[in-house]
Amino acid sequence: MNSFAFHNPTKIIFGEGTVSRLGKEASAYGSKALLVYGGGSIKRTGLHDKVLAQLQEHGIEVFELPGIEPNPRLSTVRKGIDICRENDIPFVLAVGGGSVLDASKAIALGVPYEGSVWDFYEHKATAKAALPLGTVLTLSATGSEMNSASVITNWEERRKLGYLSPLAFPRFSILDPTLTYTVPRDQTAYGAVDMMTHVFEQYFNHTKDTPLQERLCESILKTIVENAPVAQENPNDYAARANLMLCGTYALNGGMISVGMDQDWASHDIEHELSAVYDIAHGAGLSIVYPNWMKYVYRERLDRFAQFAVRVWDIDPSGKTEEELALAGIQATRDFFRSLGAPSTLTEVGIGEDRIEEMAAKSVSFGPLGHFKKLGQEDVAAIYRLSL
Missing domain, CATH: 3.40.50.1970 (Rossmann fold)
Structure with missing residues (x-):
């Protein structure tokens, strides 16, 4: 720590x-x-x-x-x-x-x-x-x-x-x-994606000996997974809306869940270029980018991704390698975002590859992105292409 x-x-x-x-x-x-x-x-x-x-x-x-x-x-x-x-x-x-x-x-x-x-x-x-x-x-x-x-x-x-x-x-x-009762279905989805990715940016790191912080992150993720579908189906469910509201506040408030841990934030920088150029909803962009960032970097720390799969998505580890668990957790994340109605590909929101190099170059204008895996312009462009 x-x-x-x-x-x-x-x-x-x-x-x-x-x-x-x-x-x-x-x-x-x-x-x-x-x-x-x-x-x-x-x-x-x-x-x-x-x-x-x-x-x-x-x-x-x-x-x-x-x-x-x-x-x-x-x-x-x-x-x-x-x-x-x-x-x-x-x-x-x-x-x-x-x-x-x-x-x-x-x-x-x-x-x-x-x-x-x-x-x-x-x-x-x-x-x-x-x-x-x-x-x-x-x-x-x-x-x-x-x-x-x-x-x-x-x-x-x-x-x-x-x-x-x-x-x-x-x-x-x-x-x-x-x-928040009047928040429409799509905005409820994008809000859930946004707060989950805030937790991800803090959770996926190389810092050792942080069991409390990891479990705080995992508890917020599981609470969002449990409550977001309820809020979509019954917008006036007070408990679901209250739990989501508190999750959003705890997910990103200056470090309450991640004190003593390194953080990443590459995916947010990558998404910012998308919404700056195409003006798409931030949560929609993150639902596309983040699973593909995961797919690009997961081998940097297989044990953390395997832990994520087991603790957050309840994937049975029996007979599975760490890599198999990691990939299953990434797929579960993608599937959950899709179940809420959030997009999975840039193509779905009308974005092609014509401005990928421009966005990748701008994203690293202040230097390489992230800490979990340092990303240069070519890495960012590759993540955009994975997202098409």
């Missing part, structure tokens, strides 16, 4: 009806707020009215930035920064899923910074200050409600890059599972 330091300052407020605590929590950060949300589903469900009522009850003047895209655009982030600066707004409130939360983090980081917020994502600058951020989560997936990461798309340059800053942890996050 590696040495580590772990700190997570986000206050989680979990359970049905917890939106009623929003006004009190937000009032600690000033008398104005920028309300950031997506395509309008929070208006159709009535959540927008509840949020406004809470803020107004506590004397908070609200400015709004709707229309955050599924792969949030740098241009929209800049609009939010301008609104905050022009109106001297001290607090950002994100109401939505991971894309809304990521855009809100970028806004919070960008307001105090004199240069372009894109400097952070290109690793040209380090954030020194940020506006406080609160969130109300409506989609279980990214873990952005309790982590310091955000991913933004520069659509003009077709680049999708992430940035981590300890200043970007939300001050509080309200997690009411009933707010």
Whole structure:
């Protein structure tokens, strides 16, 4: 096990009806707020009215930035920064899923910074200050409600890059599972894929003597496998939605499940190029890429992949070699993603091989990807081709 330091300052407020605590929590950060949300589903469900009522009850003047895209655009982030600066707004409130939360983090980081917020994502600058951020989560997936990461798309340059800053942890996050009842079947699938691959990125490593962390990862994976199909078949099943919401939060919150372990993240970088160029859903891209990354690298540590097959997918090890178990676990992962309705190939989502070399080159612009197996441009291109 590696040495580590772990700190997570986000206050989680979990359970049905917890939106009623929003006004009190937000009032600690000033008398104005920028309300950031997506395509309008929070208006159709009535959540927008509840949020406004809470803020107004506590004397908070609200400015709004709707229309955050599924792969949030740098241009929209800049609009939010301008609104905050022009109106001297001290607090950002994100109401939505991971894309809304990521855009809100970028806004919070960008307001105090004199240069372009894109400097952070290109690793040209380090954030020194940020506006406080609160969130109300409506989609279980990214873990952005309790982590310091955000991913933004520069659509003009077709680049999708992430940035981590300890200043970007939300001050509080309200997690009411009933707010995810209206999430459609495909988005439930993509959320499950996203949170599972977050765990994979931490689980597949070469660090020795980490039995607790490994079993924490495996328990989250098994809980997602048990609950995602239930949530798809019965969207109003509170237990299934609550378990998925907590899995998403625990899967990626700065290391709670993986302290002391190395991490990989190559597959996320590979997928970011896909959604930057083709604007596909992040979870859909991961459902295609990740099993093929597994197939490309599994021999780097057969024992971990065999363990994954037995502990997560309950594959009987009797009479099987480690390699046979590893391949069975990879196939079980692919089959589960497919059972949820997530795509398995790039062809299914209308993507061919014409831009593979371009995407592979961009993916390694900051250097080789991953840690489990270092991937260069040729490796990334090979994974894309496996995914066709």
